[in-house]
Amino acid sequence: MILGTVKGTVYSTRKMENLKGLKFLLVQPVNGTKKDMLVAADTLGAGIGELVLVTTDQTTQYAVDHPTPVDAFIVGIVDNPPAME
Amino acid sequence: MILGTVKGTVYSTRKMENLKGLKFLLVQPVNGTKKDMLVAADTLGAGIGELVLVTTDQTTQYAVDHPTPVDAFIVGIVDNPPAME
Amino acid sequence: MILGTVKGTVYSTRKMENLKGLKFLLVQPVNGTKKDMLVAADTLGAGIGELVLVTTDQTTQYAVDHPTPVDAFIVGIVDNPPAME
Amino acid sequence: MILGTVKGTVYSTRKMENLKGLKFLLVQPVNGTKKDMLVAADTLGAGIGELVLVTTDQTTQYAVDHPTPVDAFIVGIVDNPPAME
Amino acid sequence: MILGTVKGTVYSTRKMENLKGLKFLLVQPVNGTKKDMLVAADTLGAGIGELVLVTTDQTTQYAVDHPTPVDAFIVGIVDNPPAME
Known part of the structure; x- marks a missing residue:
């Protein structure tokens, strides 16, 4: 998974029907x-500046309750920046 | 997902049967x-210069109504360039 | 999808049984x-120097009629090099 | 698969329900x-500094017993750094 | 697919049960x-220095007879280094 920081929100009015209601966040x-x-979908309520775990591709589908055309999903909000030895 | 700008159109006459009728756009x-x-498939009608969200790989299949051999699909047109903090 | 140019042919005698008869092309x-x-599989008859569209990963399976262990497939031959604005 | 070294542990309290109990490791x-x-999920008990094999994307699902939204999973701990000719 | 050269063997004693008996090769x-x-799984018997074709991600599953958590598989041994025009 990707460890990244939420940098902003992406708004899209014209989009696929099965994406309605889903929030999109910019993650670096x-x-x-x-x-x-x-850009990752978010249902956990991650905020700007928070460190998150993003899963990608087909495994995003295990984070939703119906088939959704997104290839990046925030699956966890990290407690603290991990030490990197 | 990839946040990108539509840069052009790609035309292909000789292609897989199950791609007929699908529009292909260059996205940077x-x-x-x-x-x-x-190159991403588009059914939303994105225009040159517009900012779009592209989903990739197998999740493209949730943007179409029959199995389609494309690994990139435009799933949203972005309202405004997002602020990046 | 990847937009690329066919650069050569790859020959493999010792290969998986379910790849027999499939042509492999080098694409840049x-x-x-x-x-x-x-390296992408080809059934459209793309020639050296032609510009092609390549789909990748699991979506390649919608370009074949039986499960095939290839992760890149030529799904279209491009008419003309696209203008890139 | 990716050959990498375990560099740390990632803790996440707020996460998807189907990730509870799974350990996440930083792998370089x-x-x-x-x-x-x-960041890869681990059930083999890999330790900091150990060399591991990480599988990615949808194939991670063959390392778990229920659908899990993770795209990287440690599937082996390497005996010795391999010689690279 | 990736065109690469076999550079070494990777040994792992502690690994997922469904990987037992599978050989892992380093491919550059x-x-x-x-x-x-x-690192790619191999059942064709590729040797050090040989040029191989590697398929990735979910399509690896069409090279095995049971679900296997590997995302890279050697599916062909190349006859001769291809000319690259």
């Missing part, structure tokens, strides 16, 4: 740059 | 370069 | 380098 | 940098 | 560096 991978930024 | 990831350009 | 992504080269 | 790919770091 | 992509090295 830890140690990455703006170039590595991705 | 925000903060990316031409080297990062990808 | 547009704006990419040799380092980005990948 | 061999020959990679901090920028390449990923 | 052609035109890539050590940083790009990956």
Whole structure:
């Protein structure tokens, strides 16, 4: 999974029907740059500046209750920045 | 998902039967370069210069009504360029 | 999908049984380098120098009629190099 | 699969229900940098500094007994750093 | 698929039960560096120095007879280094 920081919110009015109601957040991978930024769906209520775990591709489907065309999903909010030995 | 800008249209006459009628757009990831350009299917009617959300791999299949051999699909058109804190 | 140019053919005699008869082509992504080269299966008859659309991962399975262990498949031959605005 | 070294543990209290009880480890790919770091689930008991094999995406599901929204899973602990010819 | 050269063998005693008996090889992509090295399962008997085709992610499952948590599998041994025009 990707460890990243929430950097903003993405609003989209014209979108696929099965995406209605889903919140999209900009996430920048830890140690990455703006170039590595991705957009992930969120149902946990992650806030700007929080460190999150993002799962990708088909495994996102185990975070939702109906088939959803998103390839990145926030599945956890990290308690503290982990020590990296 | 990838946040990107629509840069052009790709036309293909000789293609898989189950791709007939599908529109293909060139999308350049925000903060990316031409080297990062990808081709995504579009049914939302995104136009050149618009900012879009692209889902990838198997999750594209939740954006179509029959199995389709495409690994990138435009699932939303972004209202405004998001602020990136 | 990847937009790339066919650069050569790859021959493999010792391979998985369910790959027999399938043609493999070297494809270099547009704006990419040799380092980005990948091998894609082809049933459309793409020739050296042609610009093609390649789908990847599990979505390749919608381009074949039986389960096939390939993660890149040529699904379209592009009419003309697209303008990139 | 990715060959990487365990660098730390990631703790998350607020997370998806189907992730409860699963341990998350920071893994840095061999020959990679901090920028390449990923987070993988672990049930084998890998320790800090150990060399591990990580499988990704949908294939992680064959390492668990119920659908789990994680895209990286430690599937083996490597005996010795492999010689690289 | 990835075109790569077999560089070594990876041994793992502590691993997932459904990986027992499977051989793991280090593969370096052609035109890539050590940083790009990956570990692929092999049942074709590829040897050190041989050029191979590696399929990735979920499509690996079409190279095995039971669900297996590996995301890279050697599906062909290449006859000769391909000419790259």
